[in-house]
Amino acid sequence: MNDKSILEQLDAVLEARKSESADSSYVASLYAKGTEKILKKISEESLEVAMAAKDHDHSQSDKDKEHLIYEVTDLWFHSLVLLASKNISSEAIMTELQRRFGLSGHDEKASRKDA
Numbered sequence: 001m002n003d004k005s006i007l008e009q010l011d012a013v014l015e016a017r018k019s020e021s022a023d024s025s026y027v028a029s030l031y032a033k034g035t036e037k038i039l040k041k042i043s044e045e046s047l048e049v050a051m052a053a054k055d056h057d058h059s060q061s062d063k064d065k066e067h068l069i070y071e072v073t074d075l076w077f078h079s080l081v082l083l084a085s086k087n088i089s090s091e092a093i094m095t096e097l098q099r100r101f102g103l104s105g106h107d108e109k110a111s112r113k114d115a
C-alpha cells in the first residue's frame with residue numbers, strides 16, 4: 001500500500017506528465033493545448049456540477065448523489081491540472097484551507113472591509 005495521499009500521488013503524476021507526449025497522456029494533451037483549454041474544461045465541468053446538483057435537489061436519489069460526486073471529481077481533477085501547469089501543488093491549497101480553518105467567512109469578509 002502507498003503511504004502517500006491520493007493528492008500527493010496525483011501531484012507526482014501531473015508533474016511527470018510535463019515530459020510526456022500529448023498522444024499518450026490526456027494530461028499532457030491539456031498542457032500542450034494551454035491555459036485556455038484547461039480553463040474551458042474547468043468551465044464545462046463547473047456547469048456539469050451545477051446540473052448534477054440541481055438534479056439531486058429534485059430527486060434526492062443516491063444515483064444523482066453519485067453523479068454529483070463524479071462531476072465534482074472531474075472539476076477537482078481539472079483544477080489540479082491547472083495548478084500543476086503553473087507549478088502549484090495541491091499542498092498549497094491544503095495549506096490555504098488550513099490557514100482559513102476556523103475563521104468564519106463572515107468575519108473574514110468584515111476584516112477585508114476594514115482594510
Ligand SMILES: N=c1c2ncn([C@@H]3O[C@H](COP(=O)(O)OP(=O)(O)OP(=O)(O)O)[C@@H](O)[C@H]3O)c2ncn1[C@@H]1O[C@H](COP(=O)(O)O)[C@@H](O)[C@H]1O
Nearest residue numbers: 010013014017024025026027028029041044073074077078
Ligand atoms: N483523474 C483523472 C481524470 N479524471 C477525469 N479525466 C479525464 O478527463 C476527461 C474529461 O471528460 P470529458 O467527458 O469532458 O472528456 P472529453 O470529452 O474526452 O474531453 P475533450 O475532448 O472535450 O477535452 C476524460 O477524458 C476523463 O478520462 C481524468 N484523466 C486522468 N486522471 C488522472 O490523471 C492521471 C494521468 O492521466 P493521463 O495523463 O491521461 O495518463 C491518471 O492516471 C488519473 O490518475
